[in-house]
Amino acid sequence: MEFAELIKTPRADNVVLHRPFHPAVEGTLCLTGHHLIVSSRRQDNAEELWLLHSNIDSIEKRFVGSLGTIVIKCKDLRIIQLDIPGMEECLNIASSIEALSTLDSVTLMYPFFYRPMFEVLEDGWSSFLLEQEFELLSSVTNEWRLSCVNKEFSVCPSYPPVVIVPKCIDDEALRKVALFRQGGRFPVLSYYHKKNGMAMMRSSQPLTGTNGRRCKEDEKLINATLRSGRRGFVIDTRPLNVAQQARAKGGGFEQEVHYPQWRRIHKYIERFNILQESFIKLVEACNDQSHNMDRWLSKLEASNWLTHIKELLTAACLAAQCIDREGASVLVHGSEGTDSTLQVTSLAQIILDPRCRTIRGFEALVVREWLQAGHPFQQRCAQSAYSNSKQKWEAPVFLLFLECVWQIHRQFPCSFEFNEQFLILLFEHAYASQFGTFLGNNENERAKLKLPQKTMSLWSWVNRPEELSRFQNPLYEANSLVIWPSVAPQSLQLWEGVFLRWNRPSRFLEEAEEERINIIKYNKELQAKVNALRRQLAEMETDEEVQEE
C-alpha cells in the first residue's frame, strides 16, 4: 500500500498550532506516511513539531466559516489544536490523519521504515538474553536449568523459546504441566532471592475445572521450589469468588488437597476493561479546566485510579514480604498470567532486588517480565485514554506498573539510578515509537515479524551514553537493601509527570531538577579537583623528602 493514496493534501500553509502554555505558532503543516509536521517559518523563532501518526489517539474537527479546526488527542495524553484555513484542506487532512493513525498492519508501522541517524554501539535486541540471566543465576545456585522445550513456541505460544525451570523437572513433565495451565503458561522462574534462596514463580491459572482435575507434574514442579518442611504461598490476583467461578469455564486454582504445602492468598487486582475505564476517567478529570476543587477531587476519586495503584502496590509488597520476611517461595498467577501477574512479579522485584533499580537492571526487568513474558503490548496499548472505540483489549496495565515504580521512587528518591523521565519515556514508547521493541504481543509474533532484523531496538538508542545521561537520577546512591514502600493513601500521589504533564507549566519543576543536577555535579567536580591536588602534593612532598635525604 502506498501512503500517498491516503494523503490528499500533503501540505497546508498558514496553519496555527495551539498548545497549552505555549504561544500559538503559525506555520506550514506537512503530512508524511508516518508523521504530522508543523514548522513555523518565522526566522527568529523557528519551531517544529513532529508527531507520529501512531501517537494519535483520536481527532475531532469543527468549522467556523471556512476556518477548520482539528483537535488532536495523543496517546501520550497531549492535546493540540490546529487551525487550518480552507474547508477542503482541513477535511482532507483530518481524514488522512484518521486513516494513517489507525493502520491495521503492523508491518506498515514506522519502526519498519525508521532509519536511525545514530551509530549503534550495542544491538539492543541481544542486550538482554535469558541465557545471560541464567549464567548469573548459576553462579549462586544449581537448582535451576534452562529449558528449550518451547523453542518452536509449540508448548506455549506466549512464552519465549527458553525459560528457567527447576532442575529436577524434565521437558516431558513441562509439556504435561503446560496442558494443565491456561494458554500453556506453566510455572517458570521469575525471580530468585539470593539472600535466602527463595523463588518467585509465575504461571497462568491451573485448569482444574469443576471436577477438580489435578496434575502430578504441576504439583511436583512447584513443590520443587520449596525447602523441606517449609510452605509456600500462591498469590492469586483474583478474588476467591472469581477464582471459583473460573472453574466453570475450565479454569480454577490450586486446591489444598493437592497442594498441601501451599497457602493461597487472594489479592484482587482489577482487570483490563475496568482499568481502561479508570484511565479514561482520570484523564478526563485532569483535562477539566474548572476551578472547582470539589469537582476535581470527586472526579479524581471517582476515577478509582489511585485505588488500583494502592491495590497493586499492596499485592506486590505482599509477594515481596512472603519471600523476604516469611522466607517462603511464591507462585503468582491470575487467569491468563499476562497482566496482573506480571505487574506483581515485576514490582516485587523492584522492592527486593537492588539491581532492578539500576537503569540496565530495569531495562532487563522490562524485557524479562513484560516483553519475553508475553504481555500483549500491541493489544493493550493500541489505544490510550482518548479512544472512542470500544475495543476490549486495551488497558493501561504497563502504565500502572510504571506508575507504581514512580510511587516507590518518590518514597525512595535516592535508591533508583534512573529518573522519572525514564519511566515516562517507556510509557511513550509502549504506545507509539520509532523502535520495534514494543511491537507484537509476544516473542513468537516478534520472531515472525523479524523485528530484530527489520527494526531498531529502543535499547540500542537509549543505552548510548549521550541519551542515557538524560535519564540518570543525580541523587542515586546504590542501596543494597529491600525497600518497603508505604501503601497508605497519604503516601500515594497522582503522577503529575504523566497526567498533568501537558497541563502545567513545567518550567519551574525543570529548573528544580537542573539545580539538583548542578549541585551534585559541582560537588563531584570539586571532589575530583581536591583528589588530584592531594595526589600532586603528596608526590611533591615525597620528592622533597627524597631531596632532603
Next chain:
Amino acid sequence: MEHIRMPKVENVRLLDRLSSRRAVVGTLYLTATHVIFVENGSETRKETWVLHSQISSIEKQATTATGCPLLIRCKNFQVIQLVIPQERDCHDVYISLIRLARPVKYEELYCFSFNPKLDKEEREQGWKLVDLNEEYNRMGVPNNYWQISDVNRDYGVCDSYPTEIYVPKSATAHIIVGSSKFRSRRRFPALSYYCKGNNASICRSSQPLSGFSARCLEDEQMLQAIRKANPGSDFLYVVDTRPKLNAMANRAAGKGYENEDNYSNIKFQFIGIENIHVMRNSLQKMLEVCELKSPSMSDFLWGLENSGWLKHIKAIMDAGIFIAKAVAEEGVSVLVHCSDGWDRTAQVCSVASLLLDPYYRTMKGFMVLIEKDWVSFGHKFNHRYGNLDGDPKEISPVIDQFIECVWQLMEQFPCAFEFNERFLIHIQHHIYSCQFGNFLCNSQKERRELKIKERTYSLWAHLWKNRADYLNPLYRSDHSQTQGTLHPQIAPCNFLYKFWSGMYNRFEKGLHPRQSVTDYLMAVKEETQQLEEELEVLQERLANLQKSQSGDNKVKSKQQDRSKQIGLYTSNNSLANTPQEYSNDLKSFPSRSPSQGDEEDSALILTQDNLKSSDPDLSANSDQESGVEDLSCRSPSGGGCLPSEDSGKDSDEAVFLAG
C-alpha cells in the same frame, strides 16, 4: 504543680496507631510543663515529650481487660494513645491533664519558665532580629505618598492595632479617627504592603459599619486618600474576603460592606473565604480522615473532599493571587477586609505579599511577614490557638492555613523559597507551643503590658541560629524563580493542591518518603563547602611548595582523611524500612523469622526520622538516641549542642526529678 495529682505512672503502654502490634511499655511522668513517656528497656530508653500547651483534647475511653486507654490529641497533629493499667491512675492523669492543658493565666505558659541560658543581651538581640521599622523602610515608605502616623500611639484609636501605622500622607488625624469610628473594632484602613515599582499598595481594615445605608465622609476620604497615593491608577479595588451572603447578613447588624455608589472610584469585589467556624470544622473533618485506621483510597479521597479543606486553601490562595495580580499587573491599589480584619485579611494580605515580593520568600523575610501581617496587626493568637483556657468557638486554624498555602506554593515553585518544609512545620509547632513569647496574647498592647520582650525569648532568634537546618538547597538568590512576582495557576488540574502529610500526619513517619531529597542535597552542599575550603588550602600549599622548595611550610590539611561520604550517613532506623501490614492473611501465619532482616534493612540513608537537631520533636517527641548522635556529624551549626530546646529540657528534668 498543685494540679498534678499523679506525677508518675508505671507500666503504661504507648500504642502505635498504624500497627497495633507495635506497642511499648514504659513510665509516664507529668511535670509542670510536659507529659513525658519513657520507654522501659535499658538500651534505648526512648522518650516522648509533649508540652501541655500542645494538648488539644484528652479522651478517656472505656476500660478494657488490659487497662484504661487515654487518647491525647495535640495541636501539632500528634496523636498519643496510652493504656494505663489502673482505672484510678488513669482518672488522675486525665483530671491533671485537663487542668494542665488549659492554663488560665499567661504566667502559667511555658515561655515564662523556659530558659535557654542566654544572657540578657542575647535575649534583647534576639528580639531585635525582626524590626518592622526597617521593613517599612525597605518597602520604600515613608515617601511622598505615605507617612507614619502616631495617632494610635497610646492605642487610643484602636487597641488591636500597633502604635506605628503607615497611612496616606493626605489622611489627616481627623480623617483617620473619623474612619476608625466607622469600622468594626475601629480597625481603620492602614498600609500592609507598598510596591515600590509602581506605587500600588495593599491596605487592610475591618468591615465598614454601613448597615443598610449609613455613610461616613471621613471613611470615604480615607479610601480616596489611598487611591490618590497611587497616582498611576484611577481606581481602587476593595476586596471583601467573605462570601457575599455573610457580608450581607452583617448589614442587619449595622455592619456590612462598601457601597460602590458612596465611594468614588472603587471597584468592589467579594472573594468567598469561609469564616473561622467553617474552617475549624473543616480541619476537624480532615483530621478524622488522617486518623482513620488503614483507610481505603476512596475513604481517604472522599473524606478529604468532604472536609472541604483543600477548597478553603484554594480560596485563600485565589484571593492572594487576585490581589497580587491587581498590584503587580494592573498597578491598582487594593483595600482588603473581612469582618474584623484580623483573620482572613491577614491570610490574604500575607499570601499576596509573598507572591509579590521575593524578600518574603527568604527566611528572614518570612519572619518579617508574619510579624507584620499577623503579630503587629493584632491577629488573636491566644484566642485562635487556645493558649489560655477560653471559648472553644474562638479556636480556628487560621495561620495554619496560611502556612499550608506557603507549602503548596513551595511544591509548585521548588526553587523560589529560601527555607524548606521543616521551617514551616517548626513555626506551626511553636505557634502552639508557647515556648517563645512571640505569639502570646491577642495584640501588641497586651504583649507590651505583659512585658513579653523582657520576660521571654524570641522564636525568630532561635530559628535564625539554626538556619542551616531550614535552608532549601534548591534556592539561589540569582535564580529566575527567585525574582519578581510568582504567578501560580488557578485551576486544580494546573495547580495540584495536595494533601500535606508532612504536616497533618507529621508524627507518622512511616507514611512519609523514606529518603529526604532536601536532607540529601543539604549534606552534599555542606560537603561541597568543605571541599571548597580544602581546595583553597591545598592550592595554597601547592603554591608554597612550588615557590620555595626549601621553606618547610607544611600546612596539614584539616581533612587528610576524608572518609566522610554522603553514603555513610546512615541511621539505625528499622521502622523506616520494615513492611507495613500489607495483608491480614499473613497475620494468622506464624512469622518464621521474626529476628531476621531488621538490622540489614535498617541502614537507610537520610531518612526523615533523622530530622535535624533543632527539630521541636527533640523536645516533644524525641528519638534521642538516633536524633542527636547521628546528626552531630551532619550539621555543624546545630548538631553538637542542642540549642535552646536541649537546655530547656534540662530545666524540665529538674522538675521531673523533683516531681
